[in-house]
Amino acid sequence: MQQLLADVRCTGVVAVTRRALTQIHPKLRNQVIDFDRLDNWTAPRMEAAICALGSTMKQAGSREAFYRIDHGYPMALARAACAQGTSVFVLNSAAGADAHSRIFYNRVKGELERDLRAVGFPSLTFVRPGLIGGEREERRTGEHVGSLVLGALGPILPRRFRVNPAERIAAALVSAALAPARGEHHVEAAELAG
Numbered sequence: 001m002q003q004l005l006a007d008v009r010c011t012g013v014v015a016v017t018r019r020a021l022t023q024i025h026p027k028l029r030n031q032v033i034d035f036d037r038l039d040n041w042t043a044p045r046m047e048a049a050i051c052a053l054g055s056t057m058k059q060a061g062s063r064e065a066f067y068r069i070d071h072g073y074p075m076a077l078a079r080a081a082c083a084q085g086t087s088v089f090v091l092n093s094a095a096g097a098d099a100h101s102r103i104f105y106n107r108v109k110g111e112l113e114r115d116l117r118a119v120g121f122p123s124l125t126f127v128r129p130g131l132i133g134g135e136r137e138e139r140r141t142g143e144h145v146g147s148l149v150l151g152a153l154g155p156i157l158p159r160r161f162r163v164n165p166a167e168r169i170a171a172a173l174v175s176a177a178l179a180p181a182r183g184e185h186h187v188e189a190a191e192l193a194g
Contacts, residue, residue: 003170004170004174004177007174009178010178013029014029019032038073043080043081044084048090048180049086049090050090050177051074051077053069053073053074066105066108071115075119078116079119088123089121090124091116092169094106095130099114123183125177125187126187128187128189132165164189172187172192
């Protein structure tokens with residue numbers, strides 16, 4: 001969000017969140033909503049929507065809850081945005097997203113991508129990071145260890161296996177939203193590598 005707020009091409013940001021943001025900025029409007037009641041929500045008019053909503057199995061607590069958060073909520077947001085005339089949708093997805101994957105996480109991300117195609121956005125971009133590098137509010141031990149190992153091995157690894165800095169992921173999301181091209185586009189982990 002910081003990159004979006006700093007970009008002169010962006011005239012305003014509506015951050016749809018479940019908790020109030022503490023940040024105050026002249027371009028920022030925070031809309032706190034109940035994600036379990038998205039069917040009753042009307043999206044604001046906007047040119048582009050960026051969805052970086054997601055959880056972990058640990059946070060969600062069950063496969064059903066994870067699916068609701070990582071598939072159901074983004075789909076409801078996308079439908080609401082499209083209904084208000086939004087023509088650009090950018091999703092922070094995941095490397096390995098595949099609707100037919102045997103890995104539950106990758107399958108959910110792949111099903112979300114598949115279902116978003118049917119919504120009808122003139123411009124649709126999937127940003128697919130691998131292991132995300134950077135500071136987080138919560139501690140994810142496995143990701144932290146993986147990030148350290150892959151960070152050390154980065155120079156000798158193929159780009160698709162390198163850590164993806166959060167700043168590069170954010171830049172890809174912002175670029176796709178503010179300089180959209182018609183059709184479907186993918187930004188893969190190799191393009192996001194540090």
